[in-house]
Amino acid sequence: MPVLKSPGLDMHYRVDDCTDPWTAPETILLLHGCAESGIVWYRWMPQLVRKFRVVRPDMRGFGQSTPMAADFPWTLDTIIDDYTRLMDHLGIEKFHLVSAKIGGTIARAFAARRPQRVQTLTLIGTPLARRPGFELVPKLIKEFETHGAEHWARRTMASRLGGFFPPEGVEWWTKFMGCAAVSTLMGFNKHINYADVTPDLPNIVCPTQVIVTNESGLGSVEHTRTWQQLIPDSTLLVLPGNSYHVAATHAEACAEAVMKFIEKKHMKPDMRQRKTA
Amino acid sequence: MPIFRSAAGLDMHYEVDDYTDPWTAPDTILLLHGNCESGAAWYGWVPMLARRYRVVRPDMRGHGRSTTMARDFPWTLDVIIDDYIRLMDHLGVDRFHLVGAKIGGTVARAFAARRTNRVVTLTLIGTPPPNRGKEATERLPAWTKDFADNGVEPWARRTMAGRLGKDFPPAGVEWWTQFMGRTSRETQIGFISTIACADITADVAKISCPTLVITTEESGLASVAQNRAWQQTIPHSKLLVLPGNSYHVAVSDAEKCAQATLDFIAQSSHDTV
Numbered sequence: 001m002p003v004l005k006s007p008g009l010d011m012h013y014r015v016d017d018c019t020d021p022w023t024a025p026e027t028i029l030l031l032h033g034c035a036e037s038g039i040v041w042y043r044w045m046p047q048l049v050r051k052f053r054v055v056r057p058d059m060r061g062f063g064q065s066t067p068m069a070a071d072f073p074w075t076l077d078t079i080i081d082d083y084t085r086l087m088d089h090l091g092i093e094k095f096h097l098v099s100a101k102i103g104g105t106i107a108r109a110f111a112a113r114r115p116q117r118v119q120t121l122t123l124i125g126t127p128l129a130r131r132p133g134f135e136l137v138p139k140l141i142k143e144f145e146t147h148g149a150e151h152w153a154r155r156t157m158a159s160r161l162g163g164f165f166p167p168e169g170v171e172w173w174t175k176f177m178g179c180a181a182v183s184t185l186m187g188f189n190k191h192i193n194y195a196d197v198t199p200d201l202p203n204i205v206c207p208t209q210v211i212v213t214n215e216s217g218l219g220s221v222e223h224t225r226t227w228q229q230l231i232p233d234s235t236l237l238v239l240p241g242n243s244y245h246v247a248a249t250h251a252e253a254c255a256e257a258v259m260k261f262i263e264k265k266h267m268k269p270d271m272r273q274r275k276t277a
Numbered sequence: 278m279p280i281f282r283s284a285a286g287l288d289m290h291y292e293v294d295d296y297t298d299p300w301t302a303p304d305t306i307l308l309l310h311g312n313c314e315s316g317a318a319w320y321g322w323v324p325m326l327a328r329r330y331r332v333v334r335p336d337m338r339g340h341g342r343s344t345t346m347a348r349d350f351p352w353t354l355d356v357i358i359d360d361y362i363r364l365m366d367h368l369g370v371d372r373f374h375l376v377g378a379k380i381g382g383t384v385a386r387a388f389a390a391r392r393t394n395r396v397v398t399l400t401l402i403g404t405p406p407p408n409r410g411k412e413a414t415e416r417l418p419a420w421t422k423d424f425a426d427n428g429v430e431p432w433a434r435r436t437m438a439g440r441l442g443k444d445f446p447p448a449g450v451e452w453w454t455q456f457m458g459r460t461s462r463e464t465q466i467g468f469i470s471t472i473a474c475a476d477i478t479a480d481v482a483k484i485s486c487p488t489l490v491i492t493t494e495e496s497g498l499a500s501v502a503q504n505r506a507w508q509q510t511i512p513h514s515k516l517l518v519l520p521g522n523s524y525h526v527a528v529s530d531a532e533k534c535a536q537a538t539l540d541f542i543a544q545s546s547h548d549t550v
């Protein structure tokens with residue numbers, strides 16, 4: 001697994017590319033959520049990699065990337081800069097951004113603040129732009145400190161993966177998320193998990209697709225539509241189900257929607273120009 | 278790309294592609310590429326195989342990013358087989374499905390015959406007959422001189438049409454020419470006169486695992502009848518003939534071959550349960 005080194009951060013990442021080697025494929029950058037890593041996209045790969053170069057980093061603090069201290073001064077810009085540096089390192093100027101859960105909070109800020117880099121944006125099972133529940137952070141931090149990350153992961157997994165995920169898969173996800181560094185989780189929950197990205201929404205100029213389930217515990221379809229409609233060139237896709245980690249539970253359907261979305265937006269560039277003009 | 282210090286004088290590069298559900302214990306498929314290639318040759322296969330299987334695709338000794346071999350390296354099939362066995366031991370994989378294309382199919386037939394306890398199924402795609410005959414060996418001096426004088430690319434260019442067939446895109450033909458043309462001439466001179474013309478007739482009779490052979494109707498490596506002649510000496514084997522005139526059918530018809538391999542492995546597993 002390759003590593004990009006910068007001060008205080010070894011960022012691990014994977015590049016999957018099974019395109020015809022004589023072509024110049026476009027790139028998809030996949031942003032995972034809290035307590036995860038780039039491996040969460042395993043079910044997406046078969047559909048994406050024959051057509052796109054796919055980059056899936058482990059976010060600062062998570063997976064095999066360097067864990068962060070509890071008092072690390074997290075900001076969205078720090079994380080966006082990490083990813084931008086990685087894409088610079090790989091020589092990729094423009095890319096399609098696809099994100100899940102809190103990765104979608106980062107991705108909304110990313111697309112708004114780096115409009116020249118992001119070609120299209122897909123947000124899957126992501127929190128509301130102004131996420132409720134910040135007052136519960138002290139209690140969460142106490143839970144991490146007292147019982148560890150796995151306790152929290154186990155308690156919350158049912159709503160994440162919904163009612164139709166295989167039990168052995170739920171157990172794997174619990175242990176996987178339970179491996180996250182407690183020091184990372186403490187700072188990340190405080191500074192990133194409830195970041196308000198409402199001011200970023202009108203600044204997202206690229207075509208955007210939002211995917212949610214009709215019974216997601218992160219927010220109703222109506223609440224999702226409220227912030228989605230603040231993004232000028234955006235659509236909402238509602239899938240049946242009660243999981244909020246829809247990128248994991250509905251991986252194939254989401255990957256197919258992303259492929260179709262990118263193809264559609266690229267096949268009609270003139271229409272896109274008209275729409276955003 | 279991971280590297281395995283396999284043996285004295287060999288850094289073996291390899292890729293592992295695994296998109297299976299992480300809570301499952303998938304079977305492993307080992308992919309053996311042909312002469313002047315590397316594990317990169319399997320790009321069309323990986324998306325189809327890796328959701329269901331762990332896929333291991335090494336660069337053969339001397340090839341790709343693995344260490345190049347000197348002109349006088351004492352190549353034998355056993356040396357190559359031992360390299361792959363050591364890699365699978367390193368990865369903790371006891372038994373696996375073996376897939377070989379072109380000369381990778383020559384290596385794979387010897388592999389399946391000589392390591393029967395490791396190979397669950399065998400798939401051979403666009404591979405030469407077990408004994409390529411005098412016609413091949415008589416051409417060796419001229420080939421060797423050509424490689425020594427001109428490197429590998431002119432030969433790759435001259436022979437690419439037969440390899441990829443009439444329907445491959447021109448940009449792809451050019452990429453394949455340069456890809457194969459990058460092979461070290463030292464490796465190639467040693468390899469072509471030993472492994473590429475190895476006689477594995479005695480091995481073919483000893484292959485006991487379920488075996489699938491894939492060729493094209495008009496392959497320049499051998500006629501369908503010639504392929505059937507040796508394929509039928511393998512007890513649990515079948516022949517799949519695809520339309521076309523490419524002999525590197527694992528590349529020209531990657532998706533079809535990958536699907537046939539998946540179906541074959543699934544059917545073989547079903548039969549042995």
